[in-house]
Structure formats: C-alpha cells, structure tokens
Amino acid sequence: MSKYVLIGSEGCGSVIVELAMREVQAEFELEEIPYLEPGPDRDRLLELNPLGQVPTLIMPDGSVMTESAAIILHLADAFPDQRFVPSSSDPQxxxxxxxxxxxxxxxxxxxxxxxxxxxxxxxxxxxxxxxxxxxxxxxxxxxxxxxxxxxxxxxxxxxxxxxxxxxxxxxxxxxxxxxxxxxxxxxxxxxxxxxxxxxxxxxxxxxxxx
Missing domain, CATH: 1.20.1050.10 (Glutathione S-transferase Yfyf (Class Pi); Chain A, domain 2)
Structure with a gap:
C-alpha cells in the first residue's frame, strides 16, 4: 500500500480529516460507508477499529490510526511543510x-x-x-x-x-x-x-x- 485510505461517512468527523489531507495534498483514497448500518462495511470497520467509528485511517504501511486529533497531529509530522499545526517553537x-x-x-x-x-x-x-x-x-x-x-x-x-x-x-x-x-x-x-x-x-x- 502506497497511500492512505480514509474510511469515513458523509457529514461525520471524517470530513475534518479529509480537509487536513487535502490541505497537505496527501495521496489518499476515501471509502465512504454508512458506518452505523450493519453489514460487510460495518464488520470491516469493527475489525480495524473496535469502536466502529469514523474517521479510521489505514496508513501506507497498513497500520491503523483512529481519533481525528491524533490523525491531525500525525499529518503535521508526516508533512513538515504544513501550516495547520503550529510547530513546537511557534508561540501559537x-x-x-x-x-x-x-x-x-x-x-x-x-x-x-x-x-x-x-x-x-x-x-x-x-x-x-x-x-x-x-x-x-x-x-x-x-x-x-x-x-x-x-x-x-x-x-x-x-x-x-x-x-x-x-x-x-x-x-x-x-x-x-x-x-x-x-x-x-x-x-x-x-x-x-x-x-x-x-x-x-x-x-x-x-x-x-x-
């Protein structure tokens, strides 16, 4: 896997992460699912994230990240030219x-x-x-x-x-x-x-x- 896969749902917290990924121009695939509806999509999501929540992010190495704030901070590290997270030396x-x-x-x-x-x-x-x-x-x-x-x-x-x-x-x-x-x-x-x-x-x- 050479790109991120963002599992999300329309209007949900995954949109926040999608905005961040678009801002850093990350290469990613968006998989939109009805995350609360029982079925294969929900079953797969639960295997990746025991809480069954979105956003769930599959990393390029196949590992999984959850929690939007954690993903935001990861993207700040992975894309050092980004500006939406102030650096450690920034007074803000x-x-x-x-x-x-x-x-x-x-x-x-x-x-x-x-x-x-x-x-x-x-x-x-x-x-x-x-x-x-x-x-x-x-x-x-x-x-x-x-x-x-x-x-x-x-x-x-x-x-x-x-x-x-x-x-x-x-x-x-x-x-x-x-x-x-x-x-x-x-x-x-x-x-x-x-x-x-x-x-x-x-x-x-x-x-x-x-």
Missing part, C-alpha cells in the same frame, strides 16, 4: 493544542450523548428533554471557543486545524442556524473556510447548505 502552539483538545475532549463527545438516549437509559418520555439539555450544554462549551477566537481564522491570519473542526461541527446538533445565531465569530470562520478553493467541494458534498 500552546493555545492551538489547548483548544484542539478542548474541542475533541469536551465538545465532540456531546454529539454522541444525544444521538441515542436509549443507550444512556433515558426514558422515551424524557428523551427530547435530554437532547435539548445536551444541545444547550454544547452551545455553552462552544461559547468558550467563541470568546478567544480571532479573525479571519481561529488563530488570526493563519489557517489551523481548529478551523477544520469549526467548519464541520457547526452543521451538527443543534444545527447551522442555531450555531450562527449564538456564535457569530465562529460562524464567520466556518464561512471563510468553506470559501477556500481546496475545501469548497468537500464541504458542499457533505453539507449542501455550506
């Missing part, structure tokens, strides 16, 4: 790492908390109340990112991987309109990313309203 690196991991550890998991209330033993009568509470909490978490965001991108003039997350995750619960209303700075950043030629087709394919 500590802030970048802080918010990259904040988005991944605090905000990202809430998308799964509300998707399947039955998994958490939430009764059917309370499931909507539970989803609404999670959505509100998610927006409160995003508000912390809004407070420190620069312009035109999160770090200022420099495009970073944090911008990839913002551009993709604004389409997730509670939806793009709610995101734009509550988080105008982050929404502008997402718009700026969506207009970049190298990303426009990817985001339009996954989110037609981009």
């Amino acid at each position: 690196r500590p802030g970048f790492l802080r918010w990259l991991l904040y988005i991944n550890s605090e905000i990202y998991p809430t998308t799964t908390f509300a998707d399947d209330p039955d998994r958490w033993k939430i009764s059917e009568t309370r499931s909507q109340e539970y989803k609404d509470a999670i959505d509100q909490y998610r927006m409160e978490l995003w508000a912390n990112v809004e407070q420190v965001a620069d312009d035109p991108y999160f770090l200022g003039e420099r495009l970073s991987a944090v911008d990839f997350y913002i551009a993709v995750m604004r389409h997730w619960r509670p939806g793009k309109k709610a995101f734009a209303k509550a988080l105008p700075k982050l929404n502008t950043i997402a718009d700026n990313v969506s207009r970049l030629p190298q990303f426009e087709s990817i985001l339009k394919r996954n989110f037609p309203d981009s």
